[in-house]
Amino acid sequence: MSDAFFPPDVYAKRREALRARMRDAGQSALLVSHAANRFYLSGFELHDSQCNESSGMLLILPNGRDKLLTDPRFHDAARRVWPEEDIFIYSGHRHTRIGEFLKGAHNGPIGIETKAMSVDFHTRLRENLDLAPSDGLVEGLRRIKEPAEIDALERTTALNERVMLAAPEVLQPGRSEGEAAWRLEQLFRDFGASELSFAPIVAVDSNAALPHAEPGRTLITDECMVLVDMGGRLDGYCSDQTRTFWVGSNPPDHFLRALERTQEAQAKALEVIRPGLPIADAYRAAYASFERHGVEKAFTHALGHGIGLETHEAPSVSPLAEGVLEPGMVITVEPGLYYPEWGGIRWEHTVVVTEDGCRILGETGA
Structure with a gap:
């Protein structure tokens, strides 16, 4: 995709609303992997390229310095909607690199959208991370249309x-x-x-x-x-x-x-x-x-x-x-x-x- 459909402040307000829901749920960080949820919060890539591939993920953090994770194919698209300094590009051993990045980005449990994550990816990530199922947080926001x-x-x-x-x-x-x-x-x-x-x-x-x-x-x-x-x-x-x-x-x-x-x-x-x-x-x-x-x-x-x-x-x-x-x-x-x-x-x-x-x-x- 090219530029986002809405101004950056719209997505920022949505992420702040999500952070409030996360606090109420006792969740400090959330890895957003469902494509429509990722788009709703960032304007980045409404679709994943294939059903067995991911165009990227968002890491929602308590300090507001949220991270966009994607691979080199989507780097230019990511820069159009997200600050360069908060983009993480992974390639090669994807699971290992993402796991290492998440461990360094947040010290504590990370919520995951289990409905949008494969068993294989979850199994690999949880080897070194504390993962907590946190489905429905973004969908709860999306129920009411702006x-x-x-x-x-x-x-x-x-x-x-x-x-x-x-x-x-x-x-x-x-x-x-x-x-x-x-x-x-x-x-x-x-x-x-x-x-x-x-x-x-x-x-x-x-x-x-x-x-x-x-x-x-x-x-x-x-x-x-x-x-x-x-x-x-x-x-x-x-x-x-x-x-x-x-x-x-x-x-x-x-x-x-x-x-x-x-x-x-x-x-x-x-x-x-x-x-x-x-x-x-x-x-x-x-x-x-x-x-x-x-x-x-x-x-x-x-x-x-x-x-x-x-x-x-x-x-x-x-x-x-x-x-x-x-x-x-x-x-x-x-x-x-x-x-x-x-x-x-x-x-x-x-x-x-x-x-x-x-x-x-x-x-x-x-």
Whole structure:
């Protein structure tokens, strides 16, 4: 990446807020290895280069002289967002060099993000270091979006809406799911997205009964249903929308009924979303709507999830969710009904929790 998306003081304030959370947790130092957390705190490298490689880590220290650890490939990128004197470049025997640096940088236990660290790396580090699991400290900050983050999510969701409004022109009989997915991806790029935020879903008829269907060779035909679930990334932030289309002019009654019930369930959830609401109650509102129609067994997943630097982040909007909704949380609301014999319906909005309810981002609510 080039320069950070936000001014340096934004990242500095986030690190100070993290330090306060660390003190409350009795943790004096934290090694941040999860890529999105690293980016959130520094503006450095949103992605790791490969799933089995790391672009670098942050060492958060009690004195505020935090360190950015990376390898020579990323040295120039690191200098663009971080003071040279606080960059540590490792190469060669990576585990040994990082371990030696950490031991010299902090005299005491170091917290680690176990969900983002391999067993191999942890095993090597703990040979000479006192490591303490400290997951959730950064994610706790990321749950509540800052105004500039909400603005970014508004823009990226509006871009997604433009793609969905153009989708009927793409979903033409004779095109395969894969071909349609590629043309929709091109639209994301044409409208300014830097990339897709997750692998696209374009599913025809019974394939749409698979919530995470992969676009394949199935052809779009005249008078068929197509479920599209896609998102893009703009200014570092993700969008995520699902729409279910009928290709043709004669949608059958079972399709219309399922679509109506899905949108009704979504509306019931949107009505109750507000600060202080137990998160699980948002799910229950949608579930109860389906239950009134006797179709609740066809609703097989959570109502939604947090979204931001990652497509799926806290909080999960599920029946097992803990905690309450707070102003500044941004979540998806995406109920669905799935019938293996003919397909599935899903309809998705992204909303920000406001002081007195919620607001749909990037669209008019259509």
